[in-house]
Amino acid sequence: MSASDLSVSANQVSRVFGSFVAVADATFTVPRGGVTALVGPNGSGKTTLMLVLAGLLTPSSGTVEVCGFNPVTDNFQVRSRVGWMPDQFGMWDSLTALEALTMTGATYRMSADASLARARELLELVHLVEFGDKPAHVLSRGQKQRLGLARALMHSPQMLILDEPANGLDPRSRIELRGIVRQLAEGGTTILISSHVLAELDEMVDDAIFLSAGRTVARETVTDARSARSSWHVRAIDRTPLVSWLEEIHVPFALGQDGSVIVNISGEENAARFLRDALARDIAIVEFAPRGGALEQTYLQLNEERR
Numbered sequence: 001m002s003a004s005d006l007s008v009s010a011n012q013v014s015r016v017f018g019s020f021v022a023v024a025d026a027t028f029t030v031p032r033g034g035v036t037a038l039v040g041p042n043g044s045g046k047t048t049l050m051l052v053l054a055g056l057l058t059p060s061s062g063t064v065e066v067c068g069f070n071p072v073t074d075n076f077q078v079r080s081r082v083g084w085m086p087d088q089f090g091m092w093d094s095l096t097a098l099e100a101l102t103m104t105g106a107t108y109r110m111s112a113d114a115s116l117a118r119a120r121e122l123l124e125l126v127h128l129v130e131f132g133d134k135p136a137h138v139l140s141r142g143q144k145q146r147l148g149l150a151r152a153l154m155h156s157p158q159m160l161i162l163d164e165p166a167n168g169l170d171p172r173s174r175i176e177l178r179g180i181v182r183q184l185a186e187g188g189t190t191i192l193i194s195s196h197v198l199a200e201l202d203e204m205v206d207d208a209i210f211l212s213a214g215r216t217v218a219r220e221t222v223t224d225a226r227s228a229r230s231s232w233h234v235r236a237i238d239r240t241p242l243v244s245w246l247e248e249i250h251v252p253f254a255l256g257q258d259g260s261v262i263v264n265i266s267g268e269e270n271a272a273r274f275l276r277d278a279l280a281r282d283i284a285i286v287e288f289a290p291r292g293g294a295l296e297q298t299y300l301q302l303n304e305e306r307r
């Protein structure tokens with residue numbers, strides 16, 4: 001992949017706070033125009049790393065290039081190309097939603113007219129039109145979150161960095177957020193997103209970078225993660241013939257609490273073959289599904305290895 005196909009190229013990035021190492025060694029790239037997830041346990045350094053990429057925090061060592069610029073030496077170039085949505089919307093409470101957006105427009109040197117037009121358009125996108133003239137402090141948590149998304153989009157950035165954007169959103173707003181993210185990506189915007197709700201990421205992202213204790217430890221496309229799944233949930237009308245067949249063919253399994261059977265089969269092709277054979281044996285299977293999401297399985301395996 002050539003440098004121009006990449007929105008982010010990070011090499012051995014670290015960030016320390018006093019003697020505490022929040023990001024130890026992050027080495028990864030983010031392709032232009034895709035949706036990439038940053039996944040890791042609490043405290044693994046996701047927010048810190050995102051702040052570095054957004055040009056809001058300087059790295060302690062390593063090199064970073066974002067949208068073709070170094071966020072340390074060309075800070076404004078990076079910030080004018082990147083939209084940042086923090087995990088909590090922070091803003092002077094006395095500002096109205098519309099003012100919060102136009103003020104952001106001003107910091108990006110947008111003209112007052114362009115800023116107002118863009119702000120109105122975005123309030124519509126995030127369904128906050130009726131809150132335009134209300135002070136931001138009256139917004140609910142989820143509404144603030146949506147205003148945060150609008151703020152990140154004010155200057156039509158090439159890249160959007162979203163830190164747990166679905167936090168506090170109701171189900172409909174979550175679905176809409178997924179739609180907005182996919183739509184922006186299809187229009188060429190690069191998106192980097194963090195979330196703890198991995199099932200949600202499965203449906204939204206193309207690939208994921210896994211962070212553990214400040215280090216990038218794995219990278220996987222969702223397609224690969226899907227085809228590598230190894231734990232399947234199987235339910236038959238009668239569990240007995242299913243269990244005796246599994247014993248006969250030596251496939252490892254565990255009994256689920258709901259009458260189901262958890263079967264370990266690695267890969268989708270083997271799973272498809274297993275299902276075909278089970279049906280050929282007249283085992284009345286009524287449910288067959290991967291157990292947990294694609295990224296979730298990778299995440300749990302990584303945590304397991306690190307115990």
Ligand SMILES: Nc1ncnc2c1ncn2[C@@H]1O[C@H](COP(=O)(O)OP(=O)(O)OP(=O)(O)O)[C@@H](O)[C@H]1O
Pocket residue numbers: 017020021022023040041042043044045046047048049
């Ligand atoms: N300004 C700071 N000063 C000192 N320590 C910090 C600072 N910011 C972050 N840290 C520490 O760095 C580590 C990584 O924090 P960070 O917020 O990046 O984690 P995270 O992966 O975003 O976690 P979460 O999933 O909980 O949001 C944590 O142990 C945190 O306490």
Ligand SMILES: [Mg+2]
Pocket residue numbers: 046047048087163
């Ligand atoms: Mg965080």
